[in-house]
Amino acid sequence: MKKISIIIPIYNSAPYLNRCLDSIKEQTYKNLEVLCIDDGSSDNSLEICEQYAANDLRFRVFKKEHFGGSGSPVRSLNIGIKHFKGDYIGFVDPDDWVELDMYEILYINVNRHSTAVGVVNFFWNEDGISCPETNDVHIPNEVLSNETMLRIMFARDIYRSFYFTTWNKLYNAHLLTKNNLTFNSNYTFAYDVLFNTELFLLNECTGIYDGRPLYHYQQRPDSIIHTPSTQMKRDDLRVFEKIILMLENKDIRMYDIIENVKRIHAFHAAKYVETSIADSKLFKEFQAKASLFADVYIDKNKNNKSRIEWFKKYLTY
Numbered sequence: 361m362k363k364i365s366i367i368i369p370i371y372n373s374a375p376y377l378n379r380c381l382d383s384i385k386e387q388t389y390k391n392l393e394v395l396c397i398d399d400g401s402s403d404n405s406l407e408i409c410e411q412y413a414a415n416d417l418r419f420r421v422f423k424k425e426h427f428g429g430s431g432s433p434v435r436s437l438n439i440g441i442k443h444f445k446g447d448y449i450g451f452v453d454p455d456d457w458v459e460l461d462m463y464e465i466l467y468i469n470v471n472r473h474s475t476a477v478g479v480v481n482f483f484w485n486e487d488g489i490s491c492p493e494t495n496d497v498h499i500p501n502e503v504l505s506n507e508t509m510l511r512i513m514f515a516r517d518i519y520r521s522f523y524f525t526t527w528n529k530l531y532n533a534h535l536l537t538k539n540n541l542t543f544n545s546n547y548t549f550a551y552d553v554l555f556n557t558e559l560f561l562l563n564e565c566t567g568i569y570d571g572r573p574l575y576h577y578q579q580r581p582d583s584i585i586h587t588p589s590t591q592m593k594r595d596d597l598r599v600f601e602k603i604i605l606m607l608e609n610k611d612i613r614m615y616d617i618i619e620n621v622k623r624i625h626a627f628h629a630a631k632y633v634e635t636s637i638a639d640s641k642l643f644k645e646f647q648a649k650a651s652l653f654a655d656v657y658i659d660k661n662k663n664n665k666s667r668i669e670w671f672k673k674y675l676t677y
Contacts, residue, residue: 361391362447364463365533367440369433370409371399373454376578377408383457385416389464393446397422397436405454432548432592441542449533451526455578456485462574466530469568473503477559477567478530481521482575492573493521499569506565507613513556514620521571524553528575535565549592550599557603561610590642593632597649600625619656626650626657626671633674651675 366384370377384394396409396419406423413419422439437451448470450463466478483490496518504512512519521528535541541558543551559565588596604621607614629650636642654675661667 365444365446369436374403376455459574476532481573486579547595549595622653622656626653
C-alpha cells in the first residue's frame, strides 16, 4: 500500500479540530501521514495537534508562531508540500471532516484507472444537516482527460460536485513534484482554482470521478470564504483573469472553457459590487471588473431573466 499524505492548514480551529482529526485518524486506509501546519494559532489548536502526534506517529506537527492571522492558508499548504513523504497528497480544511472510507475509495479509484487525480462528491453541512451536492449532467465513471476536467471544473453550474477545491481530490505526488507545482503565494484567495488549473493543463494529467459524497464541507458565516477581505476579493478576480490568459495561450480547443471562466469572473465581481455599496471607490472598482465580461455573463444566462436583471442592476447602480 502506498502512502497518502494529508495536509491540513490550521489557524484558530480548536472548536472543529477534533472532529476533523478523528475522521482522518480512523480512516480505513491506514498508510497515512497527516501534516498539521499551525499558522500561529492563539487558541489551543496547536496543543490539540500535538496530542494527536503524541498518540499516533502518523501525525506530524509544524509550528509557525510568528506568522499567524494572515487570513490565507497558502503558506501552510506550501509547507506541507515541501515536507510530505507520501506517494499521494490530499488536503483537508480543519473545520471540515471526511467519511471514514474516503481515502481508501480515492486510492482504489486512482490505482485501478492509473490516473493522476481522483475526485469524489461532497456534502454541504450547515446547522447539523448534511446535503450531498448534485449535478445537472452525469459525470461518467471513466478516465477523464485533462481538457475534460478543465471543462467540467469551470462548467460549475452543471457539474457542481467536481468543484474548484483541492479538498475533495487526491493527487499523484510525483506529478506535482515533477512539475514543481505549489500554491501561488501571490494570491490570498482562489489559489486552489489556480493550482488545479495549472495541474489540469498538463497533458499527462488524467482523472477519475466517484459520485459518492465523502467529504463534509462545513458552512460557517464567519469563515474566510464567507467573509473575504478586500484584498482577497481582488485576488479572487486576479486569479480568474490569470486563468483566462493561461487558457488563451494554450493551443487546444479552450473557447468554451474560457467563456465559462469569464462568466464566473463577472459573477464574482458583481457579488463584490453588491457588498461594496457603502464604499463608493470600492464599488466603482468592482463595477469596472464586472463590466469586463458583462456580455459573456448575459449571454450565458440568456434563459435566466432574474440572473440578468440582478447582474445589470450592479452595472448601472
